[in-house]
Amino acid sequence: MSNVHPAQRVAVLVDAQNFYHTTQSVYSRNIDYRELLEEAVDGRQLTRAIAYVIRADSPKEESFFEALAEIGFETKIKDLKTHADGSKTADWDVGMILDAVTLAPHIDTAVICTGDGDFSRLCSHLRHEGVRVEGMAFGESTSEDMVDAVDSFTDLSERVDRFLL
Structure with missing residues (x-):
């Protein structure tokens, strides 16, 4: 990556749900969060390194949350909500955005790990505030709006052997 120097203060914000759905549907594999963090x-x-996760009461999720903490991620956990009509929702978009805006005065670079185009406006705001914004996601599930909104974009699909378990 260009414009990278050792004194830069970096925050890494990972939309774990976005990555989970992409890696499962496209590759039937899981992301290697250790490699992701090292690259970021x-x-x-x-x-700060924050992984935004959803608790869905699935068998291995607690060990997954513990593994993220061992790697160096702070995990922010939201429970999956079931509505009266049977639909289920869990969304970290607002939480990620608030954290990024709050962290902005304390960092030089924000690495936003999601392909969700809803974050493109956040990226534009952070850049306006003088924060370098880097995006990392899988190209086949990344919004063009997101790619266009960041200073640099790393397509994890180009090196799946490194970023997938």
């Missing part, structure tokens, strides 16, 4: 930090000073 890229030798710089890690300020």
